[in-house]
Amino acid sequence: MLRYEVQAEIWIYPGEGGWHFVTLPVEFAAPIKAAMAGLARPWGSLGVTAIIGKTRWQTSLFPDKASGSLLLPVKASVRQREGLNAGDAPTLTVEIEL
Secondary structure, three states, rough: OEEEEOOOOEEOOOOOOOOOOEOOOHHHHHHHHOOOOOOHHHHHHHEEEEEEOOEEEEEEEEEEEEOOEEEEOOOHHHHHOOOOOOOOOEEEEEEEOO
């Protein structure tokens, strides 16, 4: 298993739906992309387990052409449980089963 811990800011996608994301720092995204080469699902997504505070959930990382990194969606239930809003920069852990 690969495990990465980062601190990154939550931001809101400007389109419909109000999706909240964290952009992983490029230095973390590069080794994740390399380790998961050939394992991507539709839209290039990569299945992971994410942890913020005491909340653990199954989600996906998505490639972001603009930043060259990976995006992690942060569900409303996670934000509510952890008391997070856009602009907050929580410590998060990403776990990847190989």
